[in-house]
Amino acid sequence: MRKCVLCGVLLLLFGKMVSAQQALSLQECRDLAVKNNKELRIAEEKIRMADYEKKAALTKYFPQISANGAYMWNQKALNLLDMGQLSSSLASSLGGLAQLPVVQQTVGAINDLQHLDIQNVWVGNVALVQPVFMGGKIVTYNQITAYAKELAMSMNDQKLQDLLYKTDETYWQVVSLVNKKKLADAYVELLRKTDEDMAALITEGVATQADGLSVKVKLNEAEMAQTKVNNGLALSRMLLAQLCGLPLTDTLTLADEQLDNFPVEERTTSVDMNQAFMNRNELKSLDLASKIYKKKERIVLADLLPTVAFSANYFVTNPNLFNGYKNDFAGMFNLGVIVRVPITAWWEGSYKRNAARAETRIRQLEWEDAREKIELQVNQSVYKVNEASKKLAASNRNMENAEENLRSANLGFEEGVIPALNLMAAQTAWFSARSTLIDAQIDMKLTQVYLNKALGVDLQENK
Known part of the structure; x- marks a missing residue:
């Protein structure tokens, strides 16, 4: 019997993986994700588009100048x-x-x-129209485009934070599966050594064939679990590579793959709910949407008000009649005021205004609903963080007991005072305790990620 089975297993479990590739830290993965994500580029283009629309709305304050020209040939x-x-x-x-x-x-x-002689007729016109009063439509339209730009920026921030939190979540899932793979490999190796020892005992007549078959069944189950972990790890690495904008065939090595020195102190987390209300981009976006629809009510009202505009024109024709009929170019200018007073539009406009008010109320109700859901989400996240802290402390104590139990079982089996089934039970308990500890460690990280997301913490500012 080998007396260093447990030591060998622990060395295999906690040993560092040899890789020629530089290990990526969590922040490096975030930076790669931000740099290569196409949805963020689309959001940035939407900000530019909103900025151009805002500048276009500003031009409505200034005179609109246009030039027209026409030529006509007549047979006679x-x-x-x-x-x-x-x-x-x-x-x-x-x-x-x-x-x-x-x-x-x-x-x-x-x-x-x-x-x-009208066979060749030329007509030209330069017109200037200066809005004087448009019912407040131009001012309101400029305010709407300003809100639209803020909304585009808020949506960009939302996509950025979602990407960062998704990267964090995937990063820690990969770390979890890396350690699960180490554990599965160690457990398979442990059962293989037990199987070899059991074969030797059967040959010596100390153990029975039933004991040997029990070990082989456990070994097969462990190998199947090992295959599932390997497949899950490969897919998780691919997902992280896709988020980082790297080739899916790259095997990413992460800086936090070792969970040796993980903090285990139990703590209670409390939060300020107002922080979430102030930071969450969803509430900011819904608030801006509500303001936009409020301004749309003003646009509908503007369609019901009189409008006044100043106009100036210069006409040139050939032939002209300004001093008799002459086949040459001559022109004149005129000045005027254009007034438009809607009369029958009030009937239709009242319904449109009521519809715009309904849209505004919908956005306000959506904001209130989102606020309630955020409050619930934050409370749930706090409970999960505190629960994960307690679970981690309990898992560490359970792991210590499982290691001591496995050490005693190995010594007893080597001395022949403990049967093989008891040894396998101790091995299984150790495997389960270690797996639970890994889950508890990763839960501590993930629950904190989810809490930060619920609070709207800006990961770009908390590097």
Whole structure:
């Protein structure tokens, strides 16, 4: 029998893994996740978009200037008089005098005056419109775009914190599975050595075949559990690699894979509920949404109020009629005031305003509901943190007892005073105690992560 079975198991369990890859700390994983996450890039683009829309809304305060131009070709020109009929009338009235050069020149001059060349028509216009009073719509629209930018920034912060907390959660899950793998490997190795020792005892006639089969059953169960842990660890590493923006084929080594010096003090956690209400981005977003819908009520009201605008125009045409009919460019400007008074819009507008008020009340109720849920979530998280602390302390005490029990069982088995079934029971108890301790250690980390998330703690500021 080997007297150092327990020592070998502990060395295998707590030994450091040899890896050529540099171990990633939790903060390094966070930084990689922030750097490579595409959803954060989308959120940043939404902030830029909201900023541009805010700047676009600001331009509504300034005059709107536009220029228009048109060209038209006509098949025929215009003749105001029927020159053939005019010539006939003159001939019948004047007789031979109609052929005099003076009369013919007069008829030609009349023909030139009544002939309007409109085959090529050019029209140009430059218009300026300056809003004077739009029912408050421009001011309200600028306020809405300002809130929309704040909302986009709040949503970006929310996505950032969700990503960081997801990275923390996955990081500690990988650490948990790494230690579960070490434990499973150690337990399988322990059972294999027990199986070898049992085979030797059967050969010597000290143990029975039933004892040997019992060990083999335990070994098979342990190997199946080992396979499940290996698969779970591989998938968890892939998820962490995906969050960090690294190739899924990379085998990540984490700096906190060793749980040797884990704090075990039992403590009671208490929190300030107002901290969560002030920090949670969900409440900030819902509050901004409520303000936006409140301003939309003002937009609906603005559609029911009179509007006043100042206008200035400059027109240019070819041909023009400003000083007779001429085929050249000439223009003029005009100034005016545009007033629009809605009359029948009040009927429809009253319903639209009531609908806008209903939307505002919906957002307010959503805010109140979210506040109640956050309060419940924070209280649940506090209870879980305190429970995890007590569970960790109990697991450490249980682990000490299991190690002492396994040491005594090994000594008794080596001396032949304890049967194989008792040894396997001690091994199983040790395995269960160690597994429970790992769960308790990781629960301490995860419950604190969930509590920080419930409180809205900014992980970027708490590096």
